[in-house]
Amino acid sequence: MKIQRHSAVFGLVAAGALLLSACGSDQNSAQGGASAGATSSVDVTCGGKQNLNAEGSSAQKTAIDTFVQVYQQRCAGQNVAYNPSGSGSGVKNFTGGQVDFGGSDSPLSAEKGEVAAAAERCEGNPAWNLPLVFGPVAISYKLEGVTDLTLTGELAAKIFNGGVKKWNDEAVKAANPSASLPDKDITVVYRSDESGTTDNFQKYLTAASNGAWTQEAGKAFKGGVGEGKEKSAGVAQAVAGVDGAVTYVEWSFAQDNNLSVAKIDNGSGAVELTPETVGKAIDGAKIKGEGNDLVLDLDSIYGSTEAGVYPLVLATYEIVCSKGYDAETAQAVKAFLTVAATDGQAGLTDAGYAPLPKAFQEKLLTAVKAIA
């Protein structure tokens, strides 16, 4: 009697689980169909290790998903499993040898001993930081009657550290002379979890605010105002629900939640967030790594004063061994990264990322080819 009832309950639960998983797979196949249109433009030597493992930054998860779909079309039977457990875990498990490459929002740090640990994992060869995925971060807001808002770095810093509390503050008015700004409190929403997005946003504010941001960077938000919500989905959903709220979030989340995106004025006029303006920012980036280790000098992006550049871009790296892989793994890693940097770029705009500009793409491909 009791057993029968239990099994009925289990049956229900199992049926529910099936239903849910059915929904999940639907979406995947639809996405696969959409990106099938991309044409092959580069020679890829498929083969090698069939199932690559990777782990790290959740900010690049969707980009990696699109890359994997294209990779599977180009190289039948190959797969990459990417676990978006966070940059910290990605680096740890890469240096520990559990995954074939890591994804991280920041390059390996010599101070924390990550560079040395990675070299040990690569059998004495240096690991390279390859900035493959660029995600623009949108300063997103919801404000009734205002869909066109321009912020300078300094103004953004003041909003996010409490220096400007009202939407009709003189500072906001000065940057937006034509907008009719309501007398409303600014509700700042930030990421309550530790994240690379927060880190990069605060780095941007440090570089671009003329000293208005004194809180420095870090994975936890340090502005001291507003309230935190969990993950990108949480902040975007929160802003969508409250008039007068503002946050920083990856572009795709702003689009999905129909949030308005502020233009950024870096001193050379207001710049809208588009794939082109972001591409221009990436093109202007200086590389401070040596040789094929493409560590970016973020200040050259964040502090850019060039016209038409949208400077608030989150660069995420793939961390790979320059040498020291076994032949099978090296072949597969190279094939995957090559596909990702070329054919994989086509679907990125829809996923809320910025495709690589031509010159930068070539630098990346040179580095990928050199992996052995």
Next chain:
Amino acid sequence: MKDPVVAEHPADTGDTGVERGASAAPSASEAPIPPTQEAAAAKAPHVRPGDRIFRGLATGSGIFIVVLIGAIGLFLLLRAVPSLGLNNANFLTSREWSTGDVGNMRFGILDLLLVTVVSSAVALLIAMPIALGIALFLTQYAPRRLARPFAYVIDLLAAVPSIIFGLWGLLVLGPQLTPIAESLTSALGFIPIFAQGNVSIALSGTIFTASIVLAVMILPIITAVSREVFDRTPVTHVEGAIALGATKWEVVRTTVWPFGKAGYVSASMLGLGRALGETIALTIILSATAKTFGWSLFDGGATFASKIALAAPEFNDPRSAGAYIAAGLVLFLLTFLVNAAARAIVAGHKEYE
């Protein structure tokens, strides 16, 4: 949590079993063995293999769980101590939490402790009377035929994953609660616990929302245990009361309640333990804030568990991770105290022995 009472009993007998086994080993005659077994033992002095194996397995399980808990405590302690040494703030009384710069870590658990305890206590306050009502209804009032399926539905609530409760709390319940919360703050705002909190009510990431969701989550535990306890009221007591002309309410008051009171309190403590440790639902619902907890239900903040969960994916330095583990250690001790209190209450009532 399929059937908490069944789960509880082996634990009880397990405890005494270890004691008995231990005392039986040196001198068999002292052990409280029923006479038939004693006679059998006299005939055949050797212990049957089944007995030995079973005793070994039972003792082993008992020791295993104690060692496991000890190992968890030790792990927490070992990882926490180095970070506590690097802490530049008072760990117990500080309200700061900044561990990003490992050279200058300042962290204290006061706010975490208060938010954890207040949200769980409010949840308990909401859940206890409702669970009591459900348990009494199921055991005393509901027709047998209805009571069983009804009980299973309640148990099913315990099987809902906490992330579902979290999303429900944030997306469905939260917006519904906003007008209620707003009227509470405007009408009763002069009472500190209903005062305007440190987060926006419109976003509903308040302790108020969190506590209501927690209450729903712990309801099945308290209900299931209480129901089993009330069900065991000796039939003779109930019949005696009825024979003396007691009404249903009087039967409950004079026989069921005195008999089941301790079990009910113990069940509530079990629920409290669950509420204290709840993680995912609270990371989703509670709004983080840089301001300190001000004793209002409409404050935001973080509990021990949610604070750890929010930071865990980006742990990349054992020193900053150790700060969170130290917070986890405090939660471990807090839960231990709550459970010990529950045990003490049950132990005070010998009718369960």
